[in-house]
Amino acid sequence: MLDRIEVDKRSCALICPVLFDGRIEKIRMKRNNNIIYMCEECETVWERLEDIVNQIYGPAPISGYMKQNGIDTKLFRKEDWDKHVEHVGFLTLEEIEPLVKNISVDLI
């Protein structure tokens, strides 16, 4: 379980707890409306909020996740991505707060 999380002070977005290299984006998969979470830099994917806290990582980068779900992104251009995914903002501390009660939070 995570013992500490970092939050971007300006956007209130959670910072990737794997490499601390970017913010965590929320991505809507258009075919089933599922929301997944992805680091904007290293593209680590988490399928559930609980997975972030419990340090259960999906495949990185996101192309691996897509492949696992039967979508080959090898020749994808921007418009092809848009057919499958929609960026719906960053994951904020408020959204994950119920899960991180005993975890220290650093605003950076």
Ligand SMILES: [Zn+2]
């Ligand atoms: Zn990252």
